[in-house]
Amino acid sequence: MMALFRDVAPWLKLLLRRRQQFWLGALLVWVTLLAGLSLLGLSGWFIVSCALAGIALAAGLPSTLDVYVPGGGIRFFALLRTLARYVERLYNHSTVLTLLADLRYRVFGDLTGLDDATLKRQRASEWLSRLTADIDQLNNLYLRCLIPPVAALLTVLVVSGFIAIWLPWVAVVMALVFTLLWLVVTVGFGWIGFGNSYQHVSDQEELRRLVLDQVQASAELRSYQTSGWHRQKIQNLEAVSTENQRRLALKLALGNAFVSAVTGLMLIATLWLGSLAFSAEQVVGPVLVMAVIAVLGMNEVFALLPAAFLKLGASYAAVQRLNALKPLAPVIDMQGLPYRADEHAIQLVSVHYAYPNTMYPALVDVQATLLPHTRVVITGVSGSGKSTLASVLMGRMAPTQGEIRVAGVPPHRLSTESRAEYFAFLTQQTDLFDGTLESNLRIAKPSATDDELWRVLNMVGLEDWVAQQPKRLSTNVGEKGQQLSGGQARRVALARLMLRDPSVVLLDEPFASVDADTAKHLAAALDRWLARRTVIFFVHQTEDAALLAGIDAWWHLDGGRLCTDTTSFSQPQAGAPYE
Incomplete structure (x- = not known):
């Protein structure tokens, strides 16, 4: 009783x-x-x-x-x-x-x-x-x-x-x-x-x-x-x-x-x-x-x-x-924390992650340090652990062993508000809701003006297309964005991301589902928007390395193990193997 x-x-x-x-x-x-x-x-x-x-x-x-x-x-x-x-x-x-x-x-x-x-x-x-x-x-x-x-x-x-x-x-x-x-x-x-x-x-x-x-x-x-x-x-x-x-x-x-x-x-x-x-x-x-x-x-x-x-x-x-729906208990708020360059680095110390009831861990002894305002590319085939690493970095999962610190604190301990303000994550899955284009964009920033919406649409190359629609910003995208093509839905998700002002940005296959010309336009817009931000690109392989400008390090994930070499960086050419 x-x-x-x-x-x-x-x-x-x-x-x-x-x-x-x-x-x-x-x-x-x-x-x-x-x-x-x-x-x-x-x-x-x-x-x-x-x-x-x-x-x-x-x-x-x-x-x-x-x-x-x-x-x-x-x-x-x-x-x-x-x-x-x-x-x-x-x-x-x-x-x-x-x-x-x-x-x-x-x-x-x-x-x-x-x-x-x-x-x-x-x-x-x-x-x-x-x-x-x-x-x-x-x-x-x-x-x-x-x-x-x-x-x-x-x-x-x-x-x-x-x-x-x-x-x-x-x-x-x-x-x-x-x-x-x-x-x-x-x-x-x-x-x-x-x-x-x-x-x-x-x-x-x-x-x-x-x-x-x-x-x-x-x-x-x-x-x-x-x-x-x-x-x-x-x-x-x-x-x-x-x-x-x-x-x-x-x-x-x-x-x-x-x-x-x-x-x-x-x-x-x-x-x-x-x-x-x-x-x-x-x-x-x-x-x-x-x-x-x-x-x-x-x-x-x-x-x-x-x-x-x-x-x-x-x-x-x-x-x-x-x-039983007990979420992770966030206890730390980023607001009010003193700014120090070393604290705003991303540090992974012997990070392991194993999903329940699985034979092999998804991440094994991951060691890495990413300094502020640097850009890193992490490559790996499907199943190598990229999505798991992204979720752990975002604080969506706590490592089963080891420690991650972003801005000096474990990301899974951050409050939801601080995590949303500090991080931005473009996932492989494009999540759009049955509503207008305007309402889907304003999920990221409810106070955004129409000028701001048009600005980010221009950055992702959708401004002309939206201007040609009878309802313009009030165009309905359909359930899961089914009224849009795959590339358009992907760019709407990216435009929504660009309405925010995060410190750390994770991009999982940002150029998926778009043609070569559109990819170059997105790469140039991303290069400008990502200035002074810490960035991690997750990609399977780079068909055109020029799309990833300003990269400071190329890392590779294989079987849950992260291979890093940040001391000697050389940008690979299209189709070249990663170091």
């Missing part, structure tokens, strides 16, 4: 940041429940009073009854219940949607802080499920496990106190029985259904993964003649999941039956104790009927609680997965 509370506490704190909305939502639920009970109780009292008055008049006995006040009360509670229910649903669902947006913002922030190795261990669809399915499970905490129990407990206290005016012993028994029932359907049913609901979430995630594998890897499964085996695996898991859901549904049915049974027994107890009071002339018949009907209406108060708390395990499973 303590572990559950410890894991859930951070998310409850995040939910309860909007505590005013929470209490107002709980108040609306409470008013709705009280209006319904008041309507039942007053209607029962009014019907019996009218019946008794009619019997008295038929028997020739004097009898009076004010039908206007209770009739008005019945109309008032009927309208109040309807209005409160509508406002409660509208307000609480609006609040929940806002809370889910807060949660998704928090989780997305955690995802952006994860290192590259962690992100690559899961599919994009599985990370998406963290933002959708797992967050939706937390909806159960707020909408079903927080507000209804609070409203139910307050309703028990108010109704018991009201009945105590005429039937004190009935009120005492009612308060004790319904308080125990409240504990059973919250704590008890939360414990009873915990394992099944927890397993349900795991089964659904595994099923989702297997079905995606069946679709996305269908060609491979057919080629290895394992499609039938894989489908059978899905069917077996479906059978197990269905059985688990059947057990959960059975417990839910038992929970509803238990609530109805306790409410029915309390109804009998109220009739018995009330009849004793009626025989002793301590209470009149209409009041007794009002108390009995109020007890009957308590079934509605507790009806939703078993289903909510039986799914507590599912919410906890989602919380555990979300808690």
Whole structure:
């Protein structure tokens, strides 16, 4: 129980940041429940009073009854219940949607802080499920496990106190029985259904993964003649999941039956104790009927609680997965650090990096020092470790052994803001979003003026093309830049990079997907923009060494080992081997 509370506490704190909305939502639920009970109780009292008055008049006995006040009360509670229910649903669902947006913002922030190795261990669809399915499970905490129990407990206290005016012993028994029932359907049913609901979430995630594998890897499964085996695996898991859901549904049915049974027994107890009071002339018949009907209406108060708390395990499973998204903890801010030329060098000391569950390390004993304002080219074939080295230099991953210092501090310890300000990285993969050209560029600098956007577009040779488009800067690039050619998308990404003012720039195949003339234009623009910056080019090989102007050293990465020779630099010709 303590572990559950410890894991859930951070998310409850995040939910309860909007505590005013929470209490107002709980108040609306409470008013709705009280209006319904008041309507039942007053209607029962009014019907019996009218019946008794009619019997008295038929028997020739004097009898009076004010039908206007209770009739008005019945109309008032009927309208109040309807209005409160509508406002409660509208307000609480609006609040929940806002809370889910807060949660998704928090989780997305955690995802952006994860290192590259962690992100690559899961599919994009599985990370998406963290933002959708797992967050939706937390909806159960707020909408079903927080507000209804609070409203139910307050309703028990108010109704018991009201009945105590005429039937004190009935009120005492009612308060004790319904308080125990409240504990059973919250704590008890939360414990009873915990394992099944927890397993349900795991089964659904595994099923989702297997079905995606069946679709996305269908060609491979057919080629290895394992499609039938894989489908059978899905069917077996479906059978197990269905059985688990059947057990959960059975417990839910038992929970509803238990609530109805306790409410029915309390109804009998109220009739018995009330009849004793009626025989002793301590209470009149209409009041007794009002108390009995109020007890009957308590079934509605507790009806939703078993289903909510039986799914507590599912919410906890989602919380555990979300808690596992622990990003690297940045603690250092570059602002305010004194500038020293030696501190702004890049130093790699015996750097090793090994991905989990791999036989060979990606980086092995990398030793290098890159002085400020110098340019280095690192070559290597695919799989030699270039992307890993870039991620480690960017602070996206911490080395498993050794030490990296950029500006005197480990890059993975930098705050996200400092890292974004200090570094710029053009990756091999071009990431553009479904939006306008302008919005994709302003990701790098939201305050950029139109003149600045046109300037960087000119630097990458896209100014004339954009000027010819009907919507110019408002031209839509499409999802993942699919409205652009590969070379255009690459240059848009480079233009976005040039809007920033970083100290260290990493460029991975900057001239990929462009023709020779465009590459020369980009090289000249890059040469001017990279002045007074520390630069590392990652390339497979140089077909035209003239594109990489002002290079101070050529390094080579082979099997995770970095070969450096910065003491005697000679620029290679096109196609020549590297030293």
